Amino acid sequence: MRIVVFVKPVPEAETRLRPSADGARLDTDGVKWVLSGYDESAIEQALLLKEANAGSEVRAVTYGPSPRSEEVLRACLALGCTSAGWVEAPADLPPDVRLKVRALRQAAVRWPADLYLLGQQSLDTESGLLPLALAMALGVPGANGALDLAFDAARNELSFERSSEAGVEEWRLPSPSVIGLKQAKNDPRSAKLQNILKSRKMPIDRIPAVELPAAPEVTGNANRFRFELPPPRTGARLIEYAAPDEAAEKLVRVLREEAKVFP
Amino acid sequence: MSGPTLLLAETGPRGLQAASLETIGVARALAGEGPVVAVIFAGPSDTATAALAAAGADKVLCLRHPFLEEGRGAACAFVVAEIARELGVELLLVGGTPFGREVAGALATAWDALAATQVTEVRRTANGYSLKRPVFGGRASESLELAGPRVVLALRPNSFGGAPPTPRACAIEEHPVPTIPPALLPGTRVRVRPAESSAGPDLGTAPIVVAGGRGFKSPENFHLLEELAASLGAAAGASRAVTDAGWRPGSYQVGQTGRSVSPQLYIAVGISGAIQHLVGMMSSRVIVAINSDPNAPIFRVADYGIVGDLFAILPPLTKAIRTARGLPT
Numbered sequence: 001m002r003i004v005v006f007v008k009p010v011p012e013a014e015t016r017l018r019p020s021a022d023g024a025r026l027d028t029d030g031v032k033w034v035l036s037g038y039d040e041s042a043i044e045q046a047l048l049l050k051e052a053n054a055g056s057e058v059r060a061v062t063y064g065p066s067p068r069s070e071e072v073l074r075a076c077l078a079l080g081c082t083s084a085g086w087v088e089a090p091a092d093l094p095p096d097v098r099l100k101v102r103a104l105r106q107a108a109v110r111w112p113a114d115l116y117l118l119g120q121q122s123l124d125t126e127s128g129l130l131p132l133a134l135a136m137a138l139g140v141p142g143a144n145g146a147l148d149l150a151f152d153a154a155r156n157e158l159s160f161e162r163s164s165e166a167g168v169e170e171w172r173l174p175s176p177s178v179i180g181l182k183q184a185k186n187d188p189r190s191a192k193l194q195n196i197l198k199s200r201k202m203p204i205d206r207i208p209a210v211e212l213p214a215a216p217e218v219t220g221n222a223n224r225f226r227f228e229l230p231p232p233r234t235g236a237r238l239i240e241y242a243a244p245d246e247a248a249e250k251l252v253r254v255l256r257e258e259a260k261v262f263p
Numbered sequence: 264m265s266g267p268t269l270l271l272a273e274t275g276p277r278g279l280q281a282a283s284l285e286t287i288g289v290a291r292a293l294a295g296e297g298p299v300v301a302v303i304f305a306g307p308s309d310t311a312t313a314a315l316a317a318a319g320a321d322k323v324l325c326l327r328h329p330f331l332e333e334g335r336g337a338a339c340a341f342v343v344a345e346i347a348r349e350l351g352v353e354l355l356l357v358g359g360t361p362f363g364r365e366v367a368g369a370l371a372t373a374w375d376a377l378a379a380t381q382v383t384e385v386r387r388t389a390n391g392y393s394l395k396r397p398v399f400g401g402r403a404s405e406s407l408e409l410a411g412p413r414v415v416l417a418l419r420p421n422s423f424g425g426a427p428p429t430p431r432a433c434a435i436e437e438h439p440v441p442t443i444p445p446a447l448l449p450g451t452r453v454r455v456r457p458a459e460s461s462a463g464p465d466l467g468t469a470p471i472v473v474a475g476g477r478g479f480k481s482p483e484n485f486h487l488l489e490e491l492a493a494s495l496g497a498a499a500g501a502s503r504a505v506t507d508a509g510w511r512p513g514s515y516q517v518g519q520t521g522r523s524v525s526p527q528l529y530i531a532v533g534i535s536g537a538i539q540h541l542v543g544m545m546s547s548r549v550i551v552a553i554n555s556d557p558n559a560p561i562f563r564v565a566d567y568g569i570v571g572d573l574f575a576i577l578p579p580l581t582k583a584i585r586t587a588r589g590l591p592t
Contacts, residue, residue, distance in 0.1 A: 013538070017399060017402055017403050025405075026403070037519065037520075095379070095405075095407050096377060097368065097371050097378055098371055098372070098375070101371070101372060123399070123400075124398060124399055125398050125405070126380075126381060126397075126398055126399075126400070127378075127379065127380045127381070128364045128368065128380055129364070129367060129368035129371055129378050129380060130368065131365075131368060132336050132337060132340070132365045132366075132368035132369040132372075133368040133369065133371045133372045133378075134372075135337060135369070136337055136340070136368075136369050136372035136373050137372045139446055140446075141337070141449045141450055142336070142337055142365075142369070143336070143365075144336070144361070144364065144365050144368070145361050157450075159453075162361075163361070163513075163514060164334060164361055164362065164455075165273070165275035165276070165280065165360055165361070165362065165465055165467070166275060166276060166334070166455050166457070167276070167455045167456050167457040167514075168455065168456045168514070169452055169454075169455050170452070170453040170454050170455075170456075171450060171451070171452055171453065172450055172451045172453060173449060173450035174449050174450060177449075177450075182520070183520055218375075219375060219411055219412060219413075220376075220377045220391070220409065220410060220411015220412060220413065220414075221377075221390075221408075221409075221410045221411060222377050222407060222408070222409050222410075222411075223407065223408045223410070224405055224406070224407050225406055225407070225408055226405065226406035227398075227403060227404075227405050227406075228403065228404055228405075228406075229402070229403050229404075230401070230402075230403070230404065233563060233564050235562060235563050235565075236550075236552055236562045236563075236565035236566060236567055236568030237566065237567055237568065238557075238562075238567075238568045238569070238570060239567060239568065239569050241569075241571075244571065244575045244576050244578075244579045244580075245579045245583075247569050247571060247576055247579075247580070248576065248579040248580040248582070248583040248584075249583050251551065251567065251569060251580065251583075252580075252583045252584055252587050254567060255528065255549070255551070255567075256587065259528070259549045259566065259567070261471075261527045261528040261548065261549045262587070263470075263471060263495055263496055263588065
């Protein structure tokens with residue numbers, strides 16, 4: 001089974017977020033770039049499928065700038081991916097999912113697979129648009145929010161569950177498909193030290209930006225013009241009370257008269 | 264603006280989704296005097312269609328096809344894109360549900376549109392639309408300008424308050440289903456197990472959510488949470504510790520690996536506030552925390568707090584709410 005996992009470098013969770021000098025974007029100075037939790041789950045899922053299907057290959061692919069792209073790809077190799085591909089991108093891509101689709105479609109042509117796997121959304125911009133946008137562009141089935149994938153080689157089918165407004169749905173999709181993963185069966189594994197060392201010497205296949213097709217088909221302009229932090233939460237106003245009845249009545253009163261959210 | 268503002272409504276086990284009603288209000292506000300047309304995958308005499316017609320749309324287009332009613336994102340997007348082209352639409356709105364997110368992604372390609380999800384504010388500009396959306400789990404927000412001939416937006420639930428639009432004369436029409444390419448209809452939805460959730464509204468879009476944590480100590484005590492939820496007409500949720508322990512089904516989980524919610528009011532009971540949980544609820548408008556530990560991190564993100572034993576607080580709280588709402592106690 002050939003699996004391609006598309007990953008995106010995101011600032012590590014502990015990053016102190018602050019706007020850039022022009023106020024338009026995240027200040028990335030000194031940010032450490034890592035795989036997001038959803039991407040870690042996608043890698044874990046790909047490795048589980050590889051272990052369950054002898055002779056499988058898992059290629060991690062990212063579309064991003066240097067050096068963060070190589071860093072997360074090395075992390076994927078250290079976790080057990082068999083190869084890595086990097087599609088070069090400028091550091092500040094306009095917020096238009098079609099630009100990503102164009103680049104990743106190029107990667108999918110270069111590295112055909114039985115399964116194109118992604119995290120259900122990135123941890124920074126959290127748009128969740130890419131899985132279906134990419135599936136439509138590749139002309140293959142797509143689904144987002146999948147839990148715990150299995151592959152039936154004899155039927156060439158992927159099966160998974162996902163939650164929707166209707167309940168828990170069970171799906172079977174023919175391969176190849178594009179799937180956005182919510183969670184694998186296991187928590188993501190960590191890399192062993194010897195594999196981290198080995199990953200430093202492994203090759204990363206590169207698609208330079210100039211090899212991407214020009215973008216005449218993308219109409220319209222998307223522009224990110226502000227990045228801001230919410231006003232700091234000052235902490236809860238604690239309700240003072242002598243007896244539970246008093247606490248209950250005071251809370252009802254503030255919700256109704258002050259917060260105005262009482263139904 | 265040439266064509267109408269189009270919106271895709273969604274039906275669920277409880278009829279028309281609340282997220283779809285909110286979408287009509289936003290479409291109405293952005294369309295000004297222009298027409299608002301709603302697409303629904305249901306019949307003209309279904310209750311969801313009637314609810315949609317009563318909510319302020321000028322026209323409802325009904326399409327029936329089993330695959331569309333299964334909520335297949337790619338097929339639905341293909342059909343909606345065909346209708347949008349036919350009507351000369353420039354702006355298309357969907358609700359911020361998992362289905363809405365899938366359709367918005369598929370439409371970016373199928374309709375060659377600019378797209379954004381989790382939109383909490385939007386206004387028209389000279390060039391297109393200016394919008395705001397939370398990023399990094401609500402720890403920051405970004406503002407985007409989308410200037411293009413075609414824009415699709417998925418709205419974050421409960422973000423657009425205000426009075427519901429005035430109902431207007433609404434035409435309900437059956438619309439033929441365009442021929443869907445077979446490539447967009449692969450695979451099988453084998454079955455659907457209805458979510459084991461509380462009797463209240465859907466967790467993902469409910470205007471009020473009450474959630475319980477490890478502080479409940481055992482599954483037998485969760486009736487206190489369900490009773491509080493019922494008193495408010497709220498959806499009941501839980502922290503990951505609770506769903507991992509099997510005290511509540513997985514469908515209750517609020518947090519990074521569960522549902523992400525942004526209600527008007529979120530009441531966290533016996534939840535300490537691990538970051539995993541906070542990123543799933545931090546963008547709620549008003550947050551109340553009830554916890555016995557005054558140092559619990561949840562108090563740092565909450566607007567109001569009660570430090571106390573939930574077993575002592577919850578029964579009188581439920582009673583006070585029922586009294587205030589004129590419900591039998």
